[in-house]
Amino acid sequence: MSSLATSAPTLSPKKKSLAPGQRFVLWVSRIIVWFFILLAMFPIYFVLLASLKGGQSFFSGNLFPRSITLQNYWALLTQTSFLTWMKNSLIVGILLGAVQLAFTATSAYAFSRMRFFGRKYGLMTLLLLQMFPNALAVSAILAVLTQLNLLDNLYIYVLVQAGGSAFNIWLLKGYLDTIPRELDEAAVMDGANSMQIYLRIILPLSVPMLVVIFLFTFIGSFNEFLLGSTILQSPSNYTLPIGLFQFIQGQFAKNWTEFSAAALLAAVPLTVLYAVFQKWIVSGLVAGSVKG
Amino acid sequence: MAMMTATPEVSPAQKKKTRRKNQPVAYLYLGPALISIAILGIAPLLYTVYIAFTNFDMYHFTSYQFVGLQNFIDIINGPYLSVFEPVFVWTIVFAVTTTLANYLVGLFVAVLLNNEHMKESNIYRAILIVPWAVPALITQLSWSNLLNKDYGPINQFLHLFGIHAIPWLTDPFWAKISVLLVNLWLGYPYMMSVSLGALQAVPKDLYEAAQIDGANWWQQFFYVTIPAIWKITIPLIIPSFAFNFNNFNAIYALTQGGPARPDTQFAGYTDILISAAYKMSLTFNKFEIAAALSVMVFILVGVISLIQMKASGAFQEAD
Numbered sequence: 200m201s202s203l204a205t206s207a208p209t210l211s212p213k214k215k216s217l218a219p220g221q222r223f224v225l226w227v228s229r230i231i232v233w234f235f236i237l238l239a240m241f242p243i244y245f246v247l248l249a250s251l252k253g254g255q256s257f258f259s260g261n262l263f264p265r266s267i268t269l270q271n272y273w274a275l276l277t278q279t280s281f282l283t284w285m286k287n288s289l290i291v292g293i294l295l296g297a298v299q300l301a302f303t304a305t306s307a308y309a310f311s312r313m314r315f316f317g318r319k320y321g322l323m324t325l326l327l328l329q330m331f332p333n334a335l336a337v338s339a340i341l342a343v344l345t346q347l348n349l350l351d352n353l354y355i356y357v358l359v360q361a362g363g364s365a366f367n368i369w370l371l372k373g374y375l376d377t378i379p380r381e382l383d384e385a386a387v388m389d390g391a392n393s394m395q396i397y398l399r400i401i402l403p404l405s406v407p408m409l410v411v412i413f414l415f416t417f418i419g420s421f422n423e424f425l426l427g428s429t430i431l432q433s434p435s436n437y438t439l440p441i442g443l444f445q446f447i448q449g450q451f452a453k454n455w456t457e458f459s460a461a462a463l464l465a466a467v468p469l470t471v472l473y474a475v476f477q478k479w480i481v482s483g484l485v486a487g488s489v490k491g
Numbered sequence: 492m493a494m495m496t497a498t499p500e501v502s503p504a505q506k507k508k509t510r511r512k513n514q515p516v517a518y519l520y521l522g523p524a525l526i527s528i529a530i531l532g533i534a535p536l537l538y539t540v541y542i543a544f545t546n547f548d549m550y551h552f553t554s555y556q557f558v559g560l561q562n563f564i565d566i567i568n569g570p571y572l573s574v575f576e577p578v579f580v581w582t583i584v585f586a587v588t589t590t591l592a593n594y595l596v597g598l599f600v601a602v603l604l605n606n607e608h609m610k611e612s613n614i615y616r617a618i619l620i621v622p623w624a625v626p627a628l629i630t631q632l633s634w635s636n637l638l639n640k641d642y643g644p645i646n647q648f649l650h651l652f653g654i655h656a657i658p659w660l661t662d663p664f665w666a667k668i669s670v671l672l673v674n675l676w677l678g679y680p681y682m683m684s685v686s687l688g689a690l691q692a693v694p695k696d697l698y699e700a701a702q703i704d705g706a707n708w709w710q711q712f713f714y715v716t717i718p719a720i721w722k723i724t725i726p727l728i729i730p731s732f733a734f735n736f737n738n739f740n741a742i743y744a745l746t747q748g749g750p751a752r753p754d755t756q757f758a759g760y761t762d763i764l765i766s767a768a769y770k771m772s773l774t775f776n777k778f779e780i781a782a783a784l785s786v787m788v789f790i791l792v793g794v795i796s797l798i799q800m801k802a803s804g805a806f807q808e809a810d
Contacts, residue, residue: 249636318517331788334739
């Protein structure tokens with residue numbers, strides 16, 4: 200096939216022209232990819248339609264709406280606790296992100312640059328331990344919080360989740376390992392101690408990955424349902440996920456249109472954030488796996 | 492290592508000695524994270540193990556006793572066996588199917604997108620990752636509406652083609668299919684993204700060398716591409732399996748474990764072990780059974796992960 204393309208250079212003045220076989224593969228690939236895009240977009244389109252629709256049902260059997268309205272969004276903001284839930288979720292997400300930064304930034308440095316007892320298997324053990332999500336300890340957490348009368352408190356909800364994450368440490372360690380050691384060594388020559396190396400060299404250079412860790416913790420907090428639904432009990436303390444769940448389960452049952460507006464309002468900013476920064480996490484994962 | 496040859500005045504043995512020296516200051520940097528993990532991660536875990544050996548339920552909230560292995564016996568070979576046996580089988584089926592399907596579909600789409608002649612593939616990629624970028628819980632809750640049998644848009648859309656309403660979430664078989672499809676829909680873009688990253692990291696000269704040796708496209712794919720992405724993506728399959736094994740949201744936000752089983756109130760047809768344990772403690776206040784279930788999940792996932800980690804050497808420090 201390639202000989203066909205090279206044997207007829209005069210017929211195809213453009214260098215880019217493809218052999219018939221390659222062109223066929225390309226177009227088949229394109230059509231399959233377009234099909235996947237359709238599958239990805241259709242459900243989102245349905246939710247968008249529902250959010251712009253009058254009345255309470257989801258879909259009118261019509262792909263293109265005859266009339267659209269913002270009344271669902273208006274009702275959501277003025278007649279429900281949506282904004283309170285959003286505020287609670289922001290508090291939880293920002294606090295958890297900040298805590299994760301503090302824990303990860305310091306311990307990843309130790310794992311990347313220092314020798315100590317437990318270094319070799321420590322991180323692996325922690326990663327293994329954390330495959331047991333603290334959600335599985337829900338009976339223990341519920342038992343303790345009930346006995347101490349600490350249920351239904353937003354800050355207790357934050358505290359329960361505020362443990363360091365071995366995964367984040369592993370991610371940042373992989374990133375720090377790519378920062379050349381010559382920088383540290385040069386600083387040692389200049390008489391810097393480990394704290395100075397950390398604050399002056401490592402920390403500034405790890406800012407990109409730290410931003411990613413913060414954002415992913417922040418966004419991840421919007422996916423937490425199990426502990427939230429256990430600990431937070433009054434609607435004024437709900438985070439967005441708990442509120443959204445109640446929305447379709449409880450008093451607003453069957454009110455799909457308002458739910459759709461809420462889902463979109465919550466999801467769009469987070470999705471944009473995630474889509475912009477996901478490249479970093481992927482390259483972090485790839486770098487982490489191939490090192491060594 | 493390369494340093495050793497560059498600095499001949501330091502003998503290799505000496506060099507080794509200084510490299511091996513422990514730095515106690517490391518524990519200062521590790522302290523905050525380790526203490527928090529100990530208190531908030533390991534302590535609840537140990538307390539769960541403790542509860543699993545007691546009769547700590549709502550009737551014995553302040554006056555519980557040790558019952559030895561009774562809870563485990565009740566689950567493995569007692570009154571709860573008939574409740575949790577189907578749950579256990581479904582948990583395995585769900586975790587394995589979801590992980591493999593996400594991986595294979597993700598890899599497939601990544602290979603399509605990696606076509607060097609597809610100039611616009613970056614645009615496709617940006618669109619295709621959207622289902623993964625939306626917070627999964629919101630997606631799953633939305634899908635529970637989309638798949639509603641009577642007024643969900645999916646059935647109404649299928650109706651346009653003359654397909655009768657499918658009981659997506661109310662029939663045991665279709666509920667399981669729905670769970671798998673929804674998690675494929677929102678899960679494969681992650682694997683696609685990682686695989687694409689891995690594909691683009693394959694050095695171009697490997698392909699050129701293969702072409703010079705006369706390898707065709709399939710041979711290049713099997714002998715150059717597959718080994719290269721294998722090395723990068725296999726370590727991600729282990730955590731993905733462990734994650735799905737305990738993917739509470741995937742079940743609870745979509746079906747709440749339902750539809751209900753006629754033979755038991757404790758678990759529904761789509762409940763996995765973690766959602767069954769959640770219901771056990773929150774709905775039925777049977778903390779001891781929930782704890783015992785959790786311990787069994789931990790042992791199971793822990794052993795599988797440990798074997799796979801060891802086998803792939805994924806997280807071992809190359810010293």
